[in-house]
Amino acid sequence: MAFHAAAADIPLLITSPNSSSERRITPSWSIAHFKTRLEPITGIPASSQKLTLRVGTQDGTAIEADDEEKTQLSAFPLQAYAEINVLDTRPASARTDFSDLSSVPKYTLPSAQYESRNDSVLAWKKAQKLGRFDPNAPSLEEQKIRAMEREVEERGLTLHSRCRLLPATTDARRGSVAFVGPVPGIPGTAGPWIGVVLDEPTGKNDGSVKGTRYFSCAQNCGVFVRPERVEVGDFPPLGLEEDMEEL
Template sequence: MADIPLQVISENSVSERRITPSWSITQLRRKLEPVTGIPPSSQRISLKTATKETIAVEAADEDTVLLSNFPLSAYAELHIVDTRPASLRLNLNDTSGVEKYVMPAEEYEKKSDSVLAWKKAEKLGRFNPDAPSLEKAKIDAFNFDVKSRGIEVGKRCRVGGNDARRGEIKYVGEVKEIPGSIGAWVGVHLDEPVGKNDGSIGSTRYWGTESALKHGVFVRPERVEVGEWPMLDDLEDMEEI
């Protein structure tokens, strides 16, 4: 009889294997051990057919009973359960005891097929000879925005053209805690608690006190509109009731 492809499923592995119907159950157990890591005597084997029926693959004399006695069909599932106590099983998913390999920096720099080597070849990031001038151009652009928009500490403003996000400028400058940040940021204390912080990022406080939760926000200069933006009066509309 021709071999039949089955899905062999155990706790630590799932794989497609070709099963020969002329094998005995004992032969099957031996062949499953290197696939599942479960000793033959500790295997509980069951066959899940296309009709979802589950049949135990076992017999009183497993040396003589052949797999052709079972309804094998292509891509049916062969489930193998490890009957050993948990303390005796191999836990291949637990990597806590495996020492993580960290390649030395000197060795990594010598590799020709690494991301670092690709960046060098493409002259990206710190390997770009124009990087210092590009960074300076970005900083100059932010500084120009600050000056041209009249952004100064103490002035009233609104953020992102949103009337609900009016406030007072409390900080203008670099914010080292923002990843990849260069150039000027504008810290605004919003009138309403619709911001992202309380005037601090990480362990650095740029203005105010911890009581002003959600009143602080840091944005780039192009999102700040300086002007005579008075605080919103929630009771203003009451006059029309």
């Protein structure tokens, strides 16, 4: 048999710092009883609750009495869908912030169990052969090489272009692009290197690496850098630029 609330019950909006909900209350409840009913809803202990009733745009009315065990809610101007705000009178340090999830223990499914499930995102990726499950997907090193090749194209790194090394704030060296391509003699990830003939002898070589020559320049005027460290532009030698400023 369905339960029907008594006709005298009144729907009210209950708000607090951490909750907001509609509740039906019985006007014959005492204030003390009402507060015990609010405790599990708001998370505020009954002894620390301060209740305020607001009807429409009217000023709030405090729901309080000298003897809250005997004073009924019917003593206050209750109306359907009026708002009762529950204030927490405890010091801020004693209150629980239910919106802060940093201290809430989180369950992590063990990797073996997750990988064995057939209803996970991982299982879907495996079925669709996406990402690392794509047999034709490039390896991480291949992706890095392709990214560097795109840098060469997007930066317009062509032979004989004037350039400067980056970051310009800490590396003021300038020169000309003399080589673009792989340099097997340099350890690390394969992919294109940019050989630069520097305007001043502040480099590391003469355009050769481990006996293989990639371009020619004076000793210590050559340097090999990755594409992302080179910016092409109208960069005259630093000394010449200063002379032009004096003209």
